Structure formats: C-alpha cells, structure tokens
Amino acid sequence: REHLYKNGTDNLAMVSVDVETSQVVALVGSADFSNSTYGELNVATDALIEPGSSIKPILDYSPLFMEREGVNYGPGSILRDENINKLYCAGYSGGCSLTNATNTFYGDVTIRFSLGHSLNIAAVKALYINGIDNSLEIAHALGDTTYCEGREGYGLSIAIGSGCGVKMVEHANAYASLARGGSYKDLAYVLEVKNA
Secondary structure, eight states: OOOSSTTSOOOOOEEEEOTTTOBEEEEEOOSOTTOTTTTTSOHHHHOEEOOGGGGIIIIIIHHHTSOOSSOOOOTTOEEEEOOOHHHHHTTOOSSOOOOOTTSOOOEEEEHHHHHHTTOHHHHHHHHHHHOHHHHHHHHHHHTOTTTTTTOOSOOGGGGGTOSOOEEHHHHHHHHHHHHTTSOOOOOBOOSOOOOO
C-alpha cells in the first residue's frame, strides 16, 4: 500500500488525555507497527512535530491574557491585522513575508476573531508583546516542554508553529492544562500494576 489515506499521507498518530487526571486514555503511535520504515517509532511519544497553528493558544494567547503591568489583554482586545513584515522578518530580506492563509489583512479585529479564524498576524504580535523567552517559559510550564528546547536562533515564526517541534503527547497534555485553567499535571500512563 503506497498511500493509506486519500490525502496522500501514509502514517498517523493520536493522543487523548483526560483533562482532570492527565491520564493518557488513548494513544496510537503509528498506523502499522510492521512497517519497516517507521512502524516501530511511536510518533506520539518520540517524534518532534511542528505543531502549526495548534501552538497559538498555548504559546501566544495564554501568556498574553496573563495580568501584567500596563496594558492587559483579553479575547475582546483588538490587535490590528496588517502587514508586519518589517517586524516579522527582522531585517532578513530573502523572501521573508508573513500573511494569513487567505492572503488578506482584516484590519482591526478582536483576538477572539483572530484565534477563531487562525489568523497569523495577531499570533505573531502576541508573541512579540509577550517576549519569546517568556512565552516559551509559559508553554513549557503548561506541558509543551520540548517546544524549541535546546534550540537557539528561533524567531517570531515559532508563534505559528514553524521552526520547532514538540512531542504530541506533551502537546495534548498542554491543552489539558489549559482546560484546567493553567494547572499542569504530569502525564499518567499506568493506573496500577496488579501482579507480576
């Protein structure tokens, strides 16, 4: 079987974490353990995968919504959706640009709208306001401990899930931390051992 799925992919992985306990209730590491190319690799626990836009609530908006000195932000706050290439590209001119998936700028929009429509500009602005190191510290505290771990030279592109990877099981648990109001719990794989 050259391709398992209609979209051309040939592997999959999945993790489900119970919000209250952080117990892993379901985990699929790959589509076929017998596949000699990747089957024995547990993609859910061992691979670093670029999270794309799924990183935005954890890395960009959670830190932005924290109480701070000066301006505070919430879902109804406005972040202008506009060309920010000068900020985003930081002097790099080799084809660097940032757009939304629609190639459209929307002007004054709420953060709620930006997140709901997965707009990139507000996410990058949020990361810039928070500071990259501060945002990574918060993402790690929520459970995404491998995101950009040990990397140097990353820039604002990590706001949209590009340039760094994260373990899928950690990313699922970071979302569970968000659902608990920001309270992290270690993942639990085994509830009890009854006998040898």
